[in-house]
Amino acid sequence: MDYYKVMLVDDEEEVREAIKRRLNWEELGFKVVASAENGEEALEKAEKYLPDVVMSDIHMPFMDGLTFCRYLKKQLPGTKFIIFSGYDEFEYAKEAIRLEAEEYILKPIDAEELKSVFSRLKKRLDEEYDRRRNIESLENYYRESLPILKEQLLIGLLEGRINAGAIGHYINEYNFDIKAPFYCVGILEATAISENDRVNPQLLAISLKQIVDEQAGKDVEYRSLNYLGSVIVLGMLKSTKEHQVFTSFIDSLCKLSSKIMGVDVSAGIGRTVGMLKDLSRSFAEAKDALSYRMILEDNQAISIQDVEPGFTNYFALNDDQINNLIREIKIGTKEKLSEVIDSIVRNFVNSSITIYQLQLYFMEIYVEIMRLARSYELSVEQIGNLERDVYSEIKKFTTPEQMKEWLVEISLLLRSYIRKERQDSTRLLVEKAKEYIKERYADSDLSVDTVCSFLGVSSTYFSSIFKKDTGISFVTYITGIRMEQAVHLLESTSEKSYIIAGMVGYEDPNYFSYVFKRVYGISPSKYRSKQENTI
Numbered sequence: 384m385d386y387y388k389v390m391l392v393d394d395e396e397e398v399r400e401a402i403k404r405r406l407n408w409e410e411l412g413f414k415v416v417a418s419a420e421n422g423e424e425a426l427e428k429a430e431k432y433l434p435d436v437v438m439s440d441i442h443m444p445f446m447d448g449l450t451f452c453r454y455l456k457k458q459l460p461g462t463k464f465i466i467f468s469g470y471d472e473f474e475y476a477k478e479a480i481r482l483e484a485e486e487y488i489l490k491p492i493d494a495e496e497l498k499s500v501f502s503r504l505k506k507r508l509d510e511e512y513d514r515r516r517n518i519e520s521l522e523n524y525y526r527e528s529l530p531i532l533k534e535q536l537l538i539g540l541l542e543g544r545i546n547a548g549a550i551g552h553y554i555n556e557y558n559f560d561i562k563a564p565f566y567c568v569g570i571l572e573a574t575a576i577s578e579n580d581r582v583n584p585q586l587l588a589i590s591l592k593q594i595v596d597e598q599a600g601k602d603v604e605y606r607s608l609n610y611l612g613s614v615i616v617l618g619m620l621k622s623t624k625e626h627q628v629f630t631s632f633i634d635s636l637c638k639l640s641s642k643i644m645g646v647d648v649s650a651g652i653g654r655t656v657g658m659l660k661d662l663s664r665s666f667a668e669a670k671d672a673l674s675y676r677m678i679l680e681d682n683q684a685i686s687i688q689d690v691e692p693g694f695t696n697y698f699a700l701n702d703d704q705i706n707n708l709i710r711e712i713k714i715g716t717k718e719k720l721s722e723v724i725d726s727i728v729r730n731f732v733n734s735s736i737t738i739y740q741l742q743l744y745f746m747e748i749y750v751e752i753m754r755l756a757r758s759y760e761l762s763v764e765q766i767g768n769l770e771r772d773v774y775s776e777i778k779k780f781t782t783p784e785q786m787k788e789w790l791v792e793i794s795l796l797l798r799s800y801i802r803k804e805r806q807d808s809t810r811l812l813v814e815k816a817k818e819y820i821k822e823r824y825a826d827s828d829l830s831v832d833t834v835c836s837f838l839g840v841s842s843t844y845f846s847s848i849f850k851k852d853t854g855i856s857f858v859t860y861i862t863g864i865r866m867e868q869a870v871h872l873l874e875s876t877s878e879k880s881y882i883i884a885g886m887v888g889y890e891d892p893n894y895f896s897y898v899f900k901r902v903y904g905i906s907p908s909k910y911r912s913k914q915e916n917t918i
Contacts, residue, residue: 422446
């Protein structure tokens with residue numbers, strides 16, 4: 384790393400400039416990338432510049448240095464703090480220690496002391512950076528995490544949450560030996576024989592998996608994992624004929640486990656599938672088969688082929704796709720929304736489901752869209768434009784393209800309504816903030832936090848929309864309002880400058896004069912004299 388980024392925060396420009404000049408920053412391995420005159424401005428700049436080190440005064444207007452550091456520590460946890468102050472007070476030092484500040488320096492700041500502070504800080508930062516960059520350490524961590532990653536991948540496949548195109552990548556990336564011509568899923572569950580046998584179901588599942596793994600390689604190749612109090616067994620078959628072998632294997636596991644553990648153990652087995660992307664189908668069928676244990680004997684494997692011999696194409700509406708659709712309607716682009724809808728329709732077409740199932744699935748999607756519409760409290764007219772006789776419309780579909788066009792039309796219509804609603808609510812929020820500021824600019828405690836508390840929104844969100852709407856930051860805006868009022872009072876009253884300072888929200892008359900001079904180029908008293916001479 385060439386240098387570490389530093390941000391200086393002090394309400395006096397002369398102090399900030401003096402600190403900049405005191406050190407040869409590049410020689411020490413640092414660079415001053417930003418400076419701010421108060422905590423609120425510093426928070427905005429920190430988000431943009433991402434400093435490694437922040438050097439902040441304690442006493443500043445709007446937001447003091449310690450409060451600023453507390454906020455920034457949440458926003459950028461890795462940032463180092465150097466606190467400086469003109470006050471040698473124990474409470475300040477104690478709070479600085481609590482915030483894990485690197486140093487607490489008293490003004491006036493000595494150049495040699497400052498150099499020593501940053502030299503020590505450079506060493507600490509280098510050590511941390513080297514640790515993070517230690518490739519060997521990262522690789523060891525990755526290798527240690529592989530068993531968990533493989534298990535998460537298998538769970539994702541069973542639940543149907545892994546994109547089909549990404550499965551091969553994950554298998555290769557994790558070096559996961561899971562490839563086979565065919566697959567079949569079995570689910571084993573252990574339950575206490577009587578209600579008096581109070582056994583933790585998670586402990587039962589762990590014991591059950593241990594027994595399952597002890598049988599490895601005896602009958603069929605498989606992978607197993609604990610899953611929500613059950614044990615999942617993934618059979619890796621050489622042919623579809625091995626389905627019966629796998630069923631017998633699971634059945635023997637049920638009887639062996641029941642005998643060893645003294646509990647009832649039942650299992651459900653799904654149909655054979657030829658691709659990993661279809662594991663979720665076999666998994667769902669295994670769950671269905673297991674539900675039959677209530678009407679069959681315990682301690683046996685139940686195959687879905689035995690209890691539901693009439694094969695029907697199984698298709699489950701993918702929650703991820705529905706969530707993606709809702710997300711793209713709310714915040715996505717038209718192009719991305721169209722892609723998600725295309726994926727949903729393609730899923731339907733490739734599943735070979737019946738027309739009746741298709742109609743049910745489209746109605747389910749429509750219900751989710753209308754639920755989203757109502758959550759935004761759209762107008763009666765807007766809701767009316769979305770409401771329609773869904774069943775009658777989808778019965779008219781003859782091509783996948785018609786299905787897609789229908790879904791795109793409704794989604795885009797809702798998307799446009801939501802955007803208008805969001806724009807209107809954002810604009811209203813900013814207007815409320817402006818009114819609030821206009822009424823309370825004379826309050827010295829007025830800050831972004833008090834405004835956000837009144838509006839009921841977070842300061843991060845508010846600062847973002849306020850700047851986007853007005854083109855300036857909250858601090859700049861409120862300063863402008865206060866300066867306008869100060870000018871008005873200087874021109875229309877004979878009040879002293881220090882009185883006017885308090886009337887426009889500044890407790891410190893010196894700071895008021897400093898801000899006024901920075902905005903108008905002259906002090907308040909000279910501004911009044913100039914106006915009187917002009918008259």
